[in-house]
Amino acid sequence: MSIKPTRLNKGDTVAVIAPASPPNKENLKRGLKFVEDLGLNYKLGKSLYSEYGYLAGDDEARLSDLNEMFLDDEIKAIICAGGGYGTARIASALDYNAIKNNPKIFWGYSDITFLHTAIRQQTGLITFHGPMLASDIGKEGANQVSKDTFQQLFVPVELNYDSSISQIEELVPGSAEGPLVGGNLSLLSSSMGTPFEIDTKGKILLIEDINEEPRAVDRMLNQLYMAGKLQQSAGIIIGDFNNCVPERELSLSLEEVIDHYIQLAGRPALKGFNMGHCSPHIGVPLGATASMDTKEKTLYVESGIN
Template identity: 85%
Template sequence: MAIKPERLKKGDTVAVIAPASPPNKGNLKRGLDFLEDLGLNYKLGKSLYEVYGYLAGNDHARLEDLHEMFLDDEVKAIICAGGGYGTARIASAIDYKLMENHPKIFWGYSDITFLHTAIRQQTGLVTFHGPMLASDIGKEGAHPLSKETFRQLFQPTELQYDQDFSQIEELVKGSAEGPLVGGNLSLLSSSMGTPFEIDTKGKILLIEEINEEPRAVDQMLNQLHMAGKLQETSGIIVGDFHDCVPERELSLSLEEVIEHYVKLAGRPTLKGFKMGHCSPHIGVPFGTIAKMDTVEKRLIVESGIN
């Protein structure tokens, strides 16, 4: 059964951590200003500004930040500064019982996908796939809708995503219902064969990606297909595939690759959602019940908070 975290209120303290790569400092500063605009206080993880190659500090430091912020009762939510690479390196060392005993809002996307999957499947905690402080909100010209999506953390709100947000296209006809799961395709693929392998049975699966050629997307979708992960879903939501274009003359298009696999899976599929490495980026809870209908071209997602 899904565990929903408690909602935020003005004056609450949230934690800002970097479980993967070091964030852009200028963007992060603007992201922290945004938290203040929301009426929130914040605590910074000790390793937030550390640089260890492509990691924001070594594995122990990043893991310690995650544990400390879940354990800290003053902290009501944990917001990731950015993605990059590194969350899978700490997944097997996480104290999931600690998280289960101290449930709170956990928000991020991209490389954070591995933590979304691990936390949800180990604890039942609903987590949030949404724009991050340095990667999105702190960028110059950040879209107002990306900022507005944080409002769902203050008031239980059912998300109704239809063509008012973006042009939605039916790839496989039908309707579906189930917990919403997924995230970045590379991270979902990399979970295969691990203790944190993505469970898609009866779920609505969201996929998104960035900077991968169609042949790489093909490889990852083929892996999920051969493992039965696409066929086991109740439905598939195709988010943004940013800059996933061929770098060679002989190539299938991204559209051809995606359509091939979703039609093989035969599950209701919609594409065109502004979820992922895009602007605007609409945040959604993972683990709550979602409903999709390809005739109405609509996705409805239950609130992720109490």
């Protein structure tokens, strides 16, 4: 059974953490100003500015930040500064009982996908796949639509995504309903064979990625297909695949690769959603009930908050 976190109110305090890689400091500074502009206070994770190779501090430090922020009664939401690498390293040590007993908004995407999947499947908590403070919002010229997507944390609102937002294309006809799950394809494929393997049965699966050649997308989709994850889903939503272009002369195109596996899966499928490493980037609640209709080219997602 899904758990919806409580909505935010002006004056609330949110946590800003980096459970993966170190964020760009200048971008983060602008991102924190955005948090203030939302009428929120913030508390920074102790490891937010740490650097340990490609990680924002060692595993113990990043894990401690995440666990402590869920246990801190003052904190009403946890917003990730950025993605990168390393969240899977701390997934097995998270205090899932604490998370289940202290449900609150958790927001991020990209490498954060592993935590979205782990937290939802271990606790039932609805989490949010959306643009992050340093990676997206804090960039100069950040898209206002991406900023506006944070408003869903203050007022319960259903997402009605159609071709007025971006060009939607039908890949496999049909309609479907179920919880929305997924996120970054690389992280979904890396969950296979672990205690946090993505469960897609009866669910609408969202996939997106960045900087992966078609051959790599092929490998990951093939893994999900052979494991039954694509064909077990109720439907499939294709988000943004940013800069997923071949670096070699002999290559299938990204479109050919995606179409091959989507047709094999035979589940209702739509592509063209501004979800992922793109601008604008529309945030969505993972675990919330969703429905899709390829004839109408629409995706509806219920509010993820109480």
